[in-house]
Amino acid sequence: GENVEQHPSTLSVQEGDSAVIKCTYSDSASNYFPWYKQELGKRPQLIIDIRSNVGEKKDQRIAVTLNKTAKHFSLHITETQPEDSAVYFCAARVLKGGKLIFGQGTELSVKP
Amino acid sequence: NAGVTQTPKFQVLKTGQSMTLQCAQDMNHEYMSWYRQDPGMGLRLIHYSVGAGITDQGEVPNGYNVSRSTTEDFPLRLLSAAPSQTSVYFCASSCRTSGNNEQFFGPGTRLTVL
Numbered sequence: 001g002e003n004v005e006q007h008p009s010t011l012s013v014q015e016g017d018s019a020v021i022k023c024t025y026s027d028s029a030s031n032y033f034p035w036y037k038q039e040l041g042k043r044p045q046l047i048i049d050i051r052s053n054v055g056e057k058k059d060q061r062i063a064v065t066l067n068k069t070a071k072h073f074s075l076h077i078t079e080t081q082p083e084d085s086a087v088y089f090c091a092a093r094v095l096k097g098g099k100l101i102f103g104q105g106t107e108l109s110v111k112p
Numbered sequence: 113n114a115g116v117t118q119t120p121k122f123q124v125l126k127t128g129q130s131m132t133l134q135c136a137q138d139m140n141h142e143y144m145s146w147y148r149q150d151p152g153m154g155l156r157l158i159h160y161s162v163g164a165g166i167t168d169q170g171e172v173p174n175g176y177n178v179s180r181s182t183t184e185d186f187p188l189r190l191l192s193a194a195p196s197q198t199s200v201y202f203c204a205s206s207c208r209t210s211g212n213n214e215q216f217f218g219p220g221t222r223l224t225v226l
Contacts, residue, residue, distance in 0.1 A: 043202060044202070045217070105155075
């Protein structure tokens with residue numbers, strides 16, 4: 001079935017270090033891969049996304065890479081700051097119905 | 113634009129009770145969906161709709177019904193609440209016809225079933 005696996009489930013880094021979160025997806029026809037950030041008690045909000053015809057996209061300190069052959073994509077956050085602490089979700093839009101399937105989430109903690 | 117709105121924000125039910133979680137969007141989005149969020153399990157898709165009059169099941173549809181009579185509204189019905197349905201529920205919408213596929217989330221409804 002349609003599935004998105006996300007690792008790690010928790011990640012702790014020192015301020016200024018980089019953080020990497022990885023996801024794999026099962027539906028090879030998936031064509032859109034967003035990343036959401038969710039702060040405690042709030043709704044998920046889009047931080048970056050990538051489409052299947054692009055291998056990498058960068059927006060200031062965050063970047064996403066996509067490997068279609070291996071069916072995995074990753075979120076990279078450089079120069080982490082305490083305000084980056086949150087839960088991050090990856091997702092993949094599957095072909096059937098265009099629905100968005102989410103990974104299990106990664107709780108990122110940035111220690112000052 | 114109010115974006116995606118949900119009511120109520122909090123709800124406590126007894127086992128066996130029924131209720132409807134309301135969701136509305138004012139962005140003329142075709143696509144709407146419901147997710148539940150449980151610790152360690154991410155956001156799981158309950159039901160989704162690609163337009164008025166069209167609905168389909170997601171990953172965890174059992175115990176929930178939906179309807180889409182208008183573009184704006186997408187209510188989620190719990191027919192007979194169970195403690196396993198204690199969760200935070202998010203409604204979301206996106207525009208499928210443009211190149212912008214961003215899915216916007218509502219503020220969520222925290223449901224407790226006793």
